[in-house]
Amino acid sequence: MTATEQETRVDGGRAGGVPGRLRSGALGLFHSVWSPTAVTMRRWALTAVVVNVGISVTGAAVRLTGSGLGCPSWPRCTPGSFVPAPHDDHSPLNMAIEFGNRLLSFLVLAVAVACLVAAFRRVPRRRPLVAIALIQPLGVAVQAVWGGIVVRTMLNPVTVSVHFLLSIGMIAAALALYARAGEGDAPPRRLVHRDIRTLGFVLVAAVFVLLVAGVVVTGTGPHSGDDAASRFSFDIEAMARLHADAVWVVLGLTFALLFALHVTDSPGRARRGALVLLGVELAQGVIGYVQYFLAVPALLVGLHVLGSTLVWIAALRVVFLMRSRGTEPSSAPPAAPGANEVSAAGV
Numbered sequence: 609m610t611a612t613e614q615e616t617r618v619d620g621g622r623a624g625g626v627p628g629r630l631r632s633g634a635l636g637l638f639h640s641v642w643s644p645t646a647v648t649m650r651r652w653a654l655t656a657v658v659v660n661v662g663i664s665v666t667g668a669a670v671r672l673t674g675s676g677l678g679c680p681s682w683p684r685c686t687p688g689s690f691v692p693a694p695h696d697d698h699s700p701l702n703m704a705i706e707f708g709n710r711l712l713s714f715l716v717l718a719v720a721v722a723c724l725v726a727a728f729r730r731v732p733r734r735r736p737l738v739a740i741a742l743i744q745p746l747g748v749a750v751q752a753v754w755g756g757i758v759v760r761t762m763l764n765p766v767t768v769s770v771h772f773l774l775s776i777g778m779i780a781a782a783l784a785l786y787a788r789a790g791e792g793d794a795p796p797r798r799l800v801h802r803d804i805r806t807l808g809f810v811l812v813a814a815v816f817v818l819l820v821a822g823v824v825v826t827g828t829g830p831h832s833g834d835d836a837a838s839r840f841s842f843d844i845e846a847m848a849r850l851h852a853d854a855v856w857v858v859l860g861l862t863f864a865l866l867f868a869l870h871v872t873d874s875p876g877r878a879r880r881g882a883l884v885l886l887g888v889e890l891a892q893g894v895i896g897y898v899q900y901f902l903a904v905p906a907l908l909v910g911l912h913v914l915g916s917t918l919v920w921i922a923a924l925r926v927v928f929l930m931r932s933r934g935t936e937p938s939s940a941p942p943a944a945p946g947a948n949e950v951s952a953a954g955v
Contacts, residue, residue, distance in 0.1 A: 644726040646790065646936045649737075652723045653786035656744055659716045660782055661917045663709070664775040668913040670709045672906040676763045676833025678706030682756035685710070713752060720744030723785060732937055736793055743781040750774065763837035765827030772823055776816075776920055783924050792934030800874045800930045807868060808927045811861045815923040818854040819916055825851045831909060848900060855893055858919075862886050865926070874930075881929040885922040892919050 640648035670676055678698050679685035685707050686693045692703040727734070727741035751774055758767045798805055825847045828840040840847075866882040868874075892915035899908035 641722045641726045642729055644730050649726050649730060649789040650786055652719065652726050653741075653782060653789050656716075656719050656723050656782035657779060657786060657921065659712075659719050660775060660778045661914070661921075663712050663716055664772065664779070664917055665910065665914050666709050666712055667771070667775070668910055670706055671763075671768070671833035672831050672910055673702065673705055674834060675702035675705040676768075676837060677759065678702035678704070679710065680759070682759040710755075713748065713755075717745065717748045720748050723782075727785075727789075734793055734937065737785070737788055740781060740785045740788060744778070744785070747774070747778045747781065751778070763833045765832075765838065765840050768833070769820075769823040769827055773819070776819060776917070779917060779920060780924055783921060783928075787925075787928040788933070790936055791932065792936055794934035796931045796933055798931055800869065800878060801872055804865070804868045804872065804874065805927075805930050807861065807865050808930055811858070811865055812923050812927055814854070814858050814861055815920055818851070818858050819920060821847075821851040821854045822916055826909075830904060831906060852896075855889075855896065859886075859889055859893070862889060878926065878929045881922070881926040885919070885926055888915070888918050888922045891915065 640651070644652070670678070679692065680695065680698060681687050684690050685703065686695050692700065692707050694700075695703065721744075723744050724738070724741045727737045730737065751771070754767070754771055754774060758764070758771050761767045824840065824842065825844070828842045828844050828847050832839055862882065862885055866879070866886060869879045869882055892912065895908060895912050895915055899905065899912055902908065
């Protein structure tokens with residue numbers, strides 16, 4: 609590019625100003641979905657991970673601020689209105705917090721649809737990628753219906769717990785999409801010893817059990833989301849101890865996995881992944897014990913919810929790092945008719 613062309617391009621960008629940059633950004637976003645590459649496909653999958661973690665944490669914030677029934681109806685916010693309207697039993701702030709969380713569902717849905725369209729438009733189209741991407745919009749639909757059940761059951765701890773665990777499933781699906789978008793469709797090939805990979809699966813199962821124990825503790829303790837909400841009838845001290853025991857089991861399995869990866873000289877990416885998992889677990893454990901001794905303040909509970917999603921992601925990531933499916937297929941445009949014949953003739 610000549611100096612004159614560069615100056616023309618710069619002047620054109622300046623002339624467009626903010627509207628021009630916004631238009632360029634919107635076009636880039638559209639092309640990342642409609643004409644995706646391996647890089648943009650992974651970016652959308654990573655965005656799906658982020659928004660699903662985000663709505664899990666904001667959902668906890670709804671409960672922690674006592675706004676669980678800020679919108680006492682579903683699908684409307686209040687009887688006769690889809691948006692917050694004056695209501696004698698709920699403050700405007702609680703209604704705004706709950707309604708804001710509902711609005712975030714549309715962001716999650718938009719990202720989910722973008723993931724599906726990008727997977728469908730990917731050249732060459734990969735059926736496994738499309739199938740995994742389809743989980744995102746379907747999951748949003750299931751979550752929306754289940755959210756209505758949560759409201760209609762007055763924040764029953766069982767329905768609230770399932771609501772969070774569904775989010776955990778959505779995060780796992782989004783992470784699987786991210787991992788698969790950067791690799792091929794060959795049969796999985798182990799990069800570590802078979803027993804070490806099995807240990808990785810056991811660790812993921814233990815983390816899931818830990819998450820289930822965590823939601824039971826949450827459903828037994830304070831921060832129900834509303835004064836009218838019911839609670840599990842378990843003893844909170846016993847549940848907290850059970851949860852702590854599960855934490856130590858997960859930590860022990862993580863230490864075992866990290867040790868096994870190092871003594872067998874496994875790939876560096878798997879060892880680093882296990883080390884990251886251990887670091888996240890230790891940070892989460894510190895938050896958990898501090899919140900327990902400080903009588904579970906709302907802010908620390910929110911951080912603990914965020915930490916639980918990060919532990920889940922880190923555990924799943926280690927499993928993905930211990931196997932390979934080859935390289936991601938090329939997305940080069942199809943050759944023009946007759947190109948192969950010409951090439952053959954040249955050879």
